[in-house]
Amino acid sequence: MSMQLSAHLPALQIVVPLIVAPLSLLLRNPRLIWMAAFAATATCLGIAVALYSQVLQQGEIRYFMGGWAPPIGIEYRIDQFNALMLILVSLVGTVVLPFARTSVDKEISRQRQPMFWTAWMLCFTGLLGIVATGDAFNVFVFLEVSSLATYAMIAAGKDRRGLTSAYQYLIMGTIGATFILIGIGLLYMLTGTLNMADLAARLPDVTQPRTLKTAFVFIVVGCSLKLALFPLHLWMPNAYAFAPSAVTAFIAATATKVSIYVMLRFFYTIFGAEFSFGTMPLGEVLMILALVAMFSGSLVAVFEQNVKRMLAYSSVAQIGYIMLGISLATTTGLAAGMLHLFNHALIKGALFMAIGAVVYRTGSAQLDQLAGLGKKMPWTMAGFVAAGLCLIGVPLTTGFLSKWYLVTASFDAGRTVIPVMILISSLLAVIYIWKVVETVYFKPALALKPGQEAITEAPLSLLVPLWVMVAINFGFGLQGSVIWQTVLQAARQLAGES
């Protein structure tokens, strides 16, 4: 009757933040809540790292919720890929939370903060739950938990346009979740099971290929909506632009990435690569959409005047890169896509934190309002430029790494046009990042409006998290080969090669 902590890590990964969510409504005091939230998030990071090392030592971890064995009970199943995803989500959470404390204090009224932190922790719980579970229906449940919390967080800011963009996201997100649910329902109808491994074992014997294909299409479209794949990305720019800064940094780095995880889980673990890329023309469809996303996203970003919206459109383009790697349908392509998934999460996290620090001081994310900030907020803007270099893919940075492997994977797959496309699209990224750099460093500062306080450097509580994130990015870039081997190993396991 003794409790072996290490055996229960998959459950604790979800339970720890889940308990803090209702607790924050009871604690009332924003300081106490924040401390509880940070303790829980940092614990989650520790648990995720411990889980990854357990997976490396013992292989897949299986955990039966309530002691009920699958396929009847809900099973949590951790392999290398989702252990890495757990690390990503909790790492982003741990770095963004200290940033969020200061930023939220300014952007959300004190009475609303307990509820805001409840939503934040529920969102965090939901994202971790989606990643950890081995049950298809449980994925949907956690998807709803995290999405509903996200809608509330986006609407929580002072900007009332947040309300309409949250509503827009709510409608689109609900359609996406419903599509996923219909797909899962059809799979259940075909096989009588919801457990992922059990589904994978039973699907090859399915005698109604039409229902199976319908289920597949519903899930692909549902996931594409959630991950904002072109042309289903229209909810994203407004949601990112009008959400509180900390929320944008957090969800831009995690929510869409977790949706990509769900998609990959369905492609590889449940349907199998042979069905997804052989029977269904998924590779071709995804490749076209990914290429259009890379160009349309970057082009719109070039002409965008609000930096938060610009970064959101840049996300559309970057998600294009990730999907491009996946659409190659090779293991190296998959690994390159996954690597870009991790890199982009960290890069966008840093960029949105930098612009969040600007909003903290100036109250605006409009490009023309940023003029001359390079002198007033040198550290913030240097952080933006550093993360921007990663986004463009300058050698020695994370972005270079994943683009390099994307190019190699495309050559390996015999697609010689794609490297050119990647290069051109990266040049577009140079343009929109340069636009910001030009305004910030080479334009004279705006005169202060009457009654406006002089703009100074962002407080340390914003700068330190920002620079920690930037440092992680450059650390990744320097440890390139190690990171690549780690991701490649996870991709091989996902594709069933090891």
Place this chain on the structure above:
Amino acid sequence: MKHHSILRIITKLLIPLILLFALYVQFHGDFGPGGGFQAGVIFAAGLILYALVFGLDTASEVIKEWVLMILVPLGVLIYAGVGVASLILGGNFLDYNVLAHDPVHGQHLGILLVELGVGVTVAAGLTTIFFAFAGRGRRNPEGALITKAANPTQEPQR
């Protein structure tokens, strides 16, 4: 409030029965149809009926909003607490077998407590949602409801 005496008397007669039926659905849920969610909805329906017939001011004196704000998270904590208790007692998360000496007893106790948590949160949550909609335009900047008792001079808008 002098009008609608039939409505008021019938409501007064019905509300105890509704609340009692909610408790029946709650605690008989492990043997028959029912459970925490259904019971919570029925219980909240009783409270909402009271608020509809007797007005928001009277209702908000009977059902304090701060109590609701404690009950909503409390139910979730009861649910999660059962899971943590089973973890500490050596089982998996939410493994009710270890909650009592006998696994059957443990299962019984576990589902009872978990459903109680669900019932508390659903009842309080639905009532909170009702108050949130019904109290629109009647809240001070701190988000508290402006009642006649707190502000006797100002007649709330209907």
